[in-house]
Amino acid sequence: MMRKLTALIALIASPLAAQDFSEGSEARSWNLYAEVPARFEARVVDVLCELSGDCPENCGDGTRQLGLIRTADDVMVLPMKNSQPAFTGAVAELAPFCGQVIEVDGLMVEDADLNARNIYLVQRIKAGGADWIKANTWTKKWAEAHPEAAGKGPWFRRDPRIKEIIASEGYLGLGLEADAAYAEENF
Amino acid sequence: MRYALPLLLSSLALPALSAERTRIQVTGEIIDTWCYYSGVMGGPDAVVGSAHHTCALWCSAGGIPVGLLAEDGTVYMVLKIAQDAGSASGDTQLSLAAHTVTADGMVYERDGLNYIVVSEVVSDMDIVTPTHEDYGTVPPFSFPEPK
Numbered sequence: 001m002m003r004k005l006t007a008l009i010a011l012i013a014s015p016l017a018a019q020d021f022s023e024g025s026e027a028r029s030w031n032l033y034a035e036v037p038a039r040f041e042a043r044v045v046d047v048l049c050e051l052s053g054d055c056p057e058n059c060g061d062g063t064r065q066l067g068l069i070r071t072a073d074d075v076m077v078l079p080m081k082n083s084q085p086a087f088t089g090a091v092a093e094l095a096p097f098c099g100q101v102i103e104v105d106g107l108m109v110e111d112a113d114l115n116a117r118n119i120y121l122v123q124r125i126k127a128g129g130a131d132w133i134k135a136n137t138w139t140k141k142w143a144e145a146h147p148e149a150a151g152k153g154p155w156f157r158r159d160p161r162i163k164e165i166i167a168s169e170g171y172l173g174l175g176l177e178a179d180a181a182y183a184e185e186n187f
Numbered sequence: 188m189r190y191a192l193p194l195l196l197s198s199l200a201l202p203a204l205s206a207e208r209t210r211i212q213v214t215g216e217i218i219d220t221w222c223y224y225s226g227v228m229g230g231p232d233a234v235v236g237s238a239h240h241t242c243a244l245w246c247s248a249g250g251i252p253v254g255l256l257a258e259d260g261t262v263y264m265v266l267k268i269a270q271d272a273g274s275a276s277g278d279t280q281l282s283l284a285a286h287t288v289t290a291d292g293m294v295y296e297r298d299g300l301n302y303i304v305v306s307e308v309v310s311d312m313d314i315v316t317p318t319h320e321d322y323g324t325v326p327p328f329s330f331p332e333p334k
């Protein structure tokens with residue numbers, strides 16, 4: 001009986017451990033050292049709510065990090081990035097789907113040297129019977145929320161909060177004198 | 188044995204359904220986790236401290252999760268700092284970009300990642316690692332040429 005039980009445990013555990021989520025993925029490479037294409041179904045959750053029970057309405061309306069609890073194995077994946085190469089996260093893309101089961105396609109980062117596990121860059125989202133949509137709306141939403149910062153150049157050069165901190169702490173964060181010395185040496 | 192199998196199956200499911208929770212006090216740098224884990228800007232030593240301060244501001248304001256990189260190399264994903272649960276582009280975490288802090292809080296582990304709910308920043312040591320001396324600024328364009 002014990003032998004049968006051991007075999008059953010192995011049977012149950014092995015598919016989860018070795019599961020490959022790359023099948024059907026159309027994720028574009030970012031040429032990252034540890035990237036792996038991954039397409040899977042998952043439920044969108046508020047990470048803080050999931051872990052601690054602190055649960056505001058609607059996953060915090062885009063103010064909190066969101067997780068993806070994968071249907072296949074109940075693993076909570078942390079989507080860190082959207083598909084824009086612009087220093088932009090994934091929350092704005094996933095917040096409209098709080099509590100819903102959706103399908104995502106993108107890149108998983110699995111780097112044992114840095115203990116990176118279940119970290120994700122989401123490139124596209126499919127919800128319900130709708131077509132796939134690109135996870136690239138962050139900058140548009142930022143522009144709509146910051147009409148006072150309209151202008152040329154990327155958002156991160158125009159963001160009021162970033163500009164205020166750099167104006168007082170400098171680009172190096174060590175004060176304006178340190179910035180001046182660095183500029184003198186490097187430009 | 189009659190009850191062994193259901194018990195075993197339920198115990199196999201438990202780790203995925205719950206998160207362990209531990210109170211800690213930890214010292215480390217508030218980092219940009221995407222650049223740290225992805226290697227998109229270079230190795231982990233280059234994406235901390237003064238070299239990466241401006242990029243850390245960009246990523247934090249952009250809603251990328253910030254982490255607390257402890258002295259032992261453990262990264263804790265920051266979910267809340269005191270009363271500010273704005274872990275996606277929140278003001279408090281933005282004000283601490285690249286700072287080394289000592290934080291008191293509750294740690295949760297789930298599926299290989301550590302998360303921290305900071306109840307108090309016990310001390311804020313500002314930026315203590317002058318990595319720009321070795322790496323310049325990362326990425327280089329984060330420090331624009333003066334006009």
